[in-house]
Amino acid sequence: MGAINSRMPWGRGGRHAPEQPGAGGVEVAGAAVAEYDEVEEEREEAGPSTSQGGFKRKTDSGGPPAGRLQKRARRISGSVYEKLFLMGEGSDVQIRALGEVWNLHKVFLCQCGYFASMFSGAWREATMNTIDLQMPDENIDSEALHEVLGSLYQSSVLIPPRHVVSILATASMLQLDELIQQCGEVMEETVSAYTVCSYYYSAESYGLPNIRTICFQWLLDNLMTHHCEKLLLRQVSPDIMKELIASSELLVIEVEMDVYTMLKKWVYLQLQPEWRGPRRALLTDANLWFARCRRESGGTPFLETQEGRAFVPVFQHLRLADFICDLPSERIINQDGLIPAAWLTPVYKDQWLALVQAEQSMGIGPTDIHVPNFPGYSMRCGHHLPKEVRCSWRWASLSIGWDLVVCYANRRIIFKRSAKNKPHGLGVSLLWQRKVAFRLCVVSLDTTGRATFRKSTEYQVLSPGRDEELEVVNLENQDVVFPIYVACNFLYVPREGCGPE
Template structure:
């Protein structure tokens, strides 16, 4: 007999007559008939009832639900699953849970760490023929428990992305390592707008730190892109706080756009039944907050009972890079979301910094630490739509330290120019000024997954008039457009020269 037949014979022979119950000899004879039938269907040296999950790679533009059924190798797994699991032939233990009953076999259940401990220890269930399971996790449902128990009798489990979290929760309870691994692989392949938040929480709850990190990185890359308006209703307060505090958040344009996104997000949190075209979201949010402002006699919204829940998120806005732009400062004042007690110290700090830049001949050298970027850097970005030369400025850069960014021939360069400076601040002529920066280039596929990411080291930039510096080169990279060019800047005061 082949390996499978030997396994099944061992299963049946291991059962004591009293476990088979009344008519045990007839059941044993029936069991042998099942074995003979299975042996006839299986090939020589067929697989054992459990050989682990099947790894599957999803096409980047398709969902797993749309994939055609895979060809199944003709072996005994299907017959074992049908006869032993679905029909419960030769069962020696009954599992009851969630209003359902499964007639199963201890030998197969012991592949689960949960049941192996139950049956081998001093637990009272070790000698019971009927076991009532209590579900400690709301994510576990009857369908997921059925699939997880059935995985002990077959080589594979076909898991749809919409069912990953319940099956992962069940596999974690039953300590089914291979099924947990398969769930992780599917999560990695199918992260998208619809799944990323549920995957993020599930990965944290069920011990998949790599998946949790991957989901968080996906959110950092996609929150501020064209997927943002579709994504933000799904993001909870705690996730949003983690995203806004991060200096790796891919900001498209400038920090004011982070404020605008948060305003739309807060409106959707307060009005979860809102349904309308995405292009109307911001205007509807503005109207709602304007009405609230009138009703509250101008009280800043974040100081109201409704608004206090959002304070931990808005506190991480980098207001210093918003109030230095006049149109942005006017919007902040008109919206009256942010309390004056937050804004007054920022205005004071920025005014004193401007005076120092204009009137102080020299300051002690400034040391740059990575931690400064995490807390204080200006976050800005730009989208390069196609392979053609383009250039841009991040308007209102710190005290008109005018920096032109150019993309051409797969290269990104910085250039310093004071010509036609629209800001008119004398600080723009102080060529000794420096900034510390980090540049990141990101390319995403249609599902928002990272195709290319290239980061520079933290560097200190000091450019003279019309001087140019190449900061990134993608010549040898497979580039998929659009490319997002993201940068973090920290302005550094001038160093004291030896002549001063």
């Protein structure tokens, strides 16, 4: 990765050795810095410097990769850091917080807005030799405060991902804008199953909207595909889950029923956070737990119980119409007893009328697409292609007037409406042409869940005849690394006012 030159708020050091503040500390600190700057000027005249900025990686055992190491334009020697920060020589102010003491120098502290304001004007602290800091943010700890204060005395900063949130919180309190920016860069590079939720919450709290967007997209891509399922489902809050379930960009594997299955596991882990079984036993244990809750509540649907009401806003975003058309899915819904009958009854009615209209009218589907309304009502489907092989599959829930076969061959994805070997849908549905609106996306994710490739079609109307094929995506000459995920949104809406044939 190329070098980046930056005037970053500075670096990281070891623990300090507290001493009492002394008089004349500003002069000592200023002299030490001036002496070092003269040495640096001589070095630059003699030859090019080797301390240009850039990214450096560090392996951190037991966790994700470390953050970046970046050089400042201004250089301060390690001896200044050791003598003035760690040893407190010539200190003119003592900072006390979180049970720790730092003997520091106002000339260095004034580099950040918090202390610059404190030591200027008519503030009481401007003439005090000892400052007691109150920490209003629980994310700030003594280690992070030590790192951030020490950064004012150093020429580089190292931010490990496991500390980035606490350093971000501290930099926000002390008004170190460039350090806040660098924390955002570290977070962007190190989003993973271990960090995504804490980064998302921190981005909201500390004004990093781009990091929030990156984390949300990561969750859309990985919530139903990542192998760290238990870890993710424990961390995702109801507010975030509601947004994810409502999004048309959620990467659904197979069909909408899988979203419901994932939510059952999520609710179980939210209410039973101590569960530590193997991943393959999660759904079984969740089903047993819900069955016990139903017996103990006398058959009351889970979402109407005291425990279940907190999850109602999330389940309200399920697209029930897209999985009650499948008989096995409908049986599971009734057997689980999570969803109230009052939610399901109008959905059954609407789907029955849609089916009758599809079978007994001249309606062939939409002739145009109103994109703003498409995402909220589309059916989400997906498929996992682990390697580069020719294959085909069906999304079984496309049963109203459709028998769609999806084929992958020679780096092309093809839709085909088959009239043969038709296990899904109704027999008369092929008597006339049908139309469906759709959007298809192909995504490749690396081992951390980061999207290394993404290609999407525009929203469009599909209208193939019997056994007709339509090439939807061509991946030739594309830098695609397998495995890949194929995600699609479908919407079939019969034309209103159509009478029977």
